[in-house]
Amino acid sequence: MPPRDFVEKAYGQADPRLARYVEQVFAPEDEVLAEIRERSIAAGLPAIQMGVFDLLQVEVLVRAVAARKAVEIGTLGGYSGVGILRGLGPDGFLDTCEYDPKHAAVASESFARHGFAARTRIHVGPALDHLPKIATSGPFDLVFIDADKANYPNYLAWAEDNLRVGGMVLADNAFAWGQVLNAIGAPDATPNADAASGKAIHAMNVRLASGGRFRATMLPTAEGLAMGIKIR
Ligand SMILES: C[S@@+](CC[C@H](N)C(=O)[O-])C[C@H]1O[C@@H](n2cnc3c(N)ncnc32)[C@H](O)[C@@H]1O
Numbered sequence: 001m002p003p004r005d006f007v008e009k010a011y012g013q014a015d016p017r018l019a020r021y022v023e024q025v026f027a028p029e030d031e032v033l034a035e036i037r038e039r040s041i042a043a044g045l046p047a048i049q050m051g052v053f054d055l056l057q058v059e060v061l062v063r064a065v066a067a068r069k070a071v072e073i074g075t076l077g078g079y080s081g082v083g084i085l086r087g088l089g090p091d092g093f094l095d096t097c098e099y100d101p102k103h104a105a106v107a108s109e110s111f112a113r114h115g116f117a118a119r120t121r122i123h124v125g126p127a128l129d130h131l132p133k134i135a136t137s138g139p140f141d142l143v144f145i146d147a148d149k150a151n152y153p154n155y156l157a158w159a160e161d162n163l164r165v166g167g168m169v170l171a172d173n174a175f176a177w178g179q180v181l182n183a184i185g186a187p188d189a190t191p192n193a194d195a196a197s198g199k200a201i202h203a204m205n206v207r208l209a210s211g212g213r214f215r216a217t218m219l220p221t222a223e224g225l226a227m228g229i230k231i232r
Contacts, residue, residue, distance in 0.1 A: 026056060028053045028056035032114050033083070035114075036077055036082060036110045039077070039106065039109070040079065040106050043102075044102075045076060046076075048076065049079035050172060051223070055079070055083040057219065057221065058084060061087070062084055062088060063087045065167065067142040068088055068091060069092070069093055069139075070088055070093070070140060070141060070144065071094075071096070071097075071134060071143045072097065072144045073096075073097045073131075073146065074097070074147030075122060076098070076107065078106065078109075081111065081116075084144060085111075085119060085120065088119075094119065095120075095134045097122075097130050097134075098122060098123070099126055099148070104124045127147055128151060128154060134162075135162050140162055140167060141163070142168050143155070143158070143159035143168075143170070144170045145169065146172040149176065149196075149200050150196060150200045151200070152204040153204045155171075156208060159230075160211075160230070165230050168227065168228065168230075169208070169227070169228045169230070170226070171204060171226040174204075174218060174223070174225060175201075175223055176201040177194045179192065179195050180202045182198050183198040183199045183202035205218070208228045213232055214228030214230055
């Protein structure tokens with residue numbers, strides 16, 4: 001039987017008032033991030049940028065490992081990129097990969113408008129085509145994964161090889177909208193359109209948790225933020 005505390009303490013908080021409280025007190029989205037989010041939507045990009053509070057957590061984690069060199073996989077309009085760049089500090093550099101040229105153009109504008117253009121390189125096209133070339137600038141302090149879910153295991157494998165020991169990998173959507181439950185055959189799970197994503201993300205989570213290269217955990221954000229520190 002699990003210990004009593006385990007049973008009673010929910011993983012994350014189900015009370016939405018607490019989420020509102022935290023957003024009110026910690027003010028995660030300032031006018032720069034709001035401008036990027038609104039301009040991205042106005043340009044026709046899907047509103048699939050990170051949650052406001054999730055991005056603040058990423059920025060603080062980037063600061064916690066004193067990261068200077070980062071790789072992002074999945075740029076969209078530059079919303080999370082700006083959060084990461086803030087965390088990297090004035091001498092930091094971000095290589096970011098984006099499949100869609102339209103998204104990359106919006107991100108380019110975001111980085112230019114807000115003073116980050118000189119510290120950012122956007123690689124347009126499939127990330128797996130660009131990562132071998134990016135690797136020549138490594139090792140890196142941070143890899144942030146937030147693109148096509150089928151490739152999450154491949155992106156984690158790249159992070160294993162190209163992070164420094166002590167560097168951090170972060171992967172958004174690590175609950176796969178609940179479909180990780182389907183991936184492990186949970187009796188009450190129902191496969192849906194995200195089932196394939198669930199299998200791939202589950203494979204990444206297992207590798208991150210028990211592959212021996214990271215000490216890892218899952219931050220209980222709304223969508224799950226998998227996090228690992230490279231130990232060997
Ligand atoms: C969830 S969005 C990224 C959101 C962004 N990290 C943010 O919070 O602002 C995922 C992005 O990954 C891009 N993408 C999808 N497949 C990709 C691939 N194979 N290589 C690079 N980017 C890809 C999509 O075009 C989309 O812009």
